[in-house]
Amino acid sequence: MNKYPNSLENLIEAFQSLPSVGRKTAERYALYIFSNMEEEKLIDFSNSLISIKKDIKKCPCCGNITENDLCNICSDPQRNKKQVLVVESIKDLYTIESLKEYKGIYHVLGGVISFSKGITIHDLNIDSLEEKVKNKEVNELILATNATLEGETTARYLKELLKDYDVKITRIAHGLPVGGDISYLDEMTILKAMEGRREY
Numbered sequence: 749m750n751k752y753p754n755s756l757e758n759l760i761e762a763f764q765s766l767p768s769v770g771r772k773t774a775e776r777y778a779l780y781i782f783s784n785m786e787e788e789k790l791i792d793f794s795n796s797l798i799s800i801k802k803d804i805k806k807c808p809c810c811g812n813i814t815e816n817d818l819c820n821i822c823s824d825p826q827r828n829k830k831q832v833l834v835v836e837s838i839k840d841l842y843t844i845e846s847l848k849e850y851k852g853i854y855h856v857l858g859g860v861i862s863f864s865k866g867i868t869i870h871d872l873n874i875d876s877l878e879e880k881v882k883n884k885e886v887n888e889l890i891l892a893t894n895a896t897l898e899g900e901t902t903a904r905y906l907k908e909l910l911k912d913y914d915v916k917i918t919r920i921a922h923g924l925p926v927g928g929d930i931s932y933l934d935e936m937t938i939l940k941a942m943e944g945r946r947e948y
């Protein structure tokens with residue numbers, strides 16, 4: 749059944765395991781690498797793949813990725829550590845960060861509660877957030893999970909979990925379309941959503 753030699757087939761399968769990459773695209777990538785990439789470039793490419801796991805770790809404070817003990821946001825003395833913006837993913841953090849407007853710090857959940865995918869609160873980075881709130885390290889929590897059923901469920905859960913603590917909980921609202929994924933929205937929509945956050 750294999751059309752290609754095993755090593756090429758393995759590479760095709762590796763590409764196919766990436767999101768949104770089907771068989772045809774995976775074949776194109778693999779053949780491109782074989783035919784067009786010089787060995788030196790290929791070594792750089794594979795080294796950068798390996799170093800992702802070797803050199804990058806999660807920031808223990810917020811769940812962002814970093815090569816240091818703390819991420820560059822948590823270790824920045826200019827950032828307001830009392831304001832914490834809760835996002836689903838590292839990609840959402842980078843999307844909001846690229847606007848250069850937000851001056852607080854983040855907390856990355858690493859997903860959302862999803863009954864269909866079997867993701868529960870125990871799979872998410874929630875304990876350290878609760879700990880921070882419990883220790884009065886946070887004045888305001890901005891819940892910026894996506895406007896999807898799962899995002900909304902997760903925001904409600906967090907609100908319920910933390911409601912008895914002395915912390916202001918807000919939720920970004922205006923401009924976020926239902927079903928909207930933050931990382932696909934334009935800057936203006938996200939800024940409006942941040943400005944329009946309300947007590948939650």
Ligand SMILES: [Zn+2]
Nearest residue numbers: 807810819822
């Ligand atoms: Zn951090």
